[in-house]
Amino acid sequence: MITARLPIAVAALGLTAMLLAGCTTTAATRATEPSPSATAATNPVAEPTPESTESMESTASTESPEADSCSRLSEVISHTDGLYLQRQGTLRDRGAREFAQGEVAVDEDGTPVTYTVAPGDVETVVAERLCAYPNLGSMNHRRDIHPGQVLWLTPNPDTPWVDYYGPHDAPAGFPQIPYQQAIESAGRAVDAGEVDSVRRIWNDTLRPMFSNQVTIDAVQKVVDAGDLDALRQLFS
Incomplete structure (x- = not known):
């Protein structure tokens, strides 16, 4: 009976040894892996400097699709019961586009002064091109604009x-x-x-x-x- 049980005992001892070896190996492996805190201490994330932040903002503004948009719209307001008009805000020519192909005349500062209506022009698109509210027609005594018409863009408030x-x-x-x-x-x-x-x-x-x-x-x-x-x- 003792001889029959010997192989079983030996096998049990072998299995126990293997389990102990496995635990020891896993523990050793875990002990050698760096902890998150240790990784952060070894490879700290660089804080952005003012120069790098400015560079990123400059790149973003350059690549923004809204870079050519109007920061605000210019409008004409009236005084003394509508008898005198004055423009508030600055006009600027953003370039010809579909439905706004007319010619723009500017002053010495590059500010649009007049706009000559081209065939197919639409008043709202012309106003969009010039960063203005679409009241250009009525300001120029017309119900609608027509080709060849010269629109006066900035009234004399006096x-x-x-x-x-x-x-x-x-x-x-x-x-x-x-x-x-x-x-x-x-x-x-x-x-x-x-x-x-x-x-x-x-x-x-x-x-x-x-x-x-x-x-x-x-x-x-x-x-x-x-x-x-x-x-x-x-x-x-």
């Missing part, structure tokens, strides 16, 4: 301007269509340099349509002076 759609204090039932037709006729006369025609249209047709004496006096002064640039802002 020169009066009259609304294309009707006087500011127009009563109910005001004859808007005859008023607009007279404004357009005066505008064409201005563009042709016909000052006498402008005076006749104002004195015979437009003046009786206004009731505000401040507006009448301001416009009359410009009409009597005959300055074409001032007349252009009034009617063209």
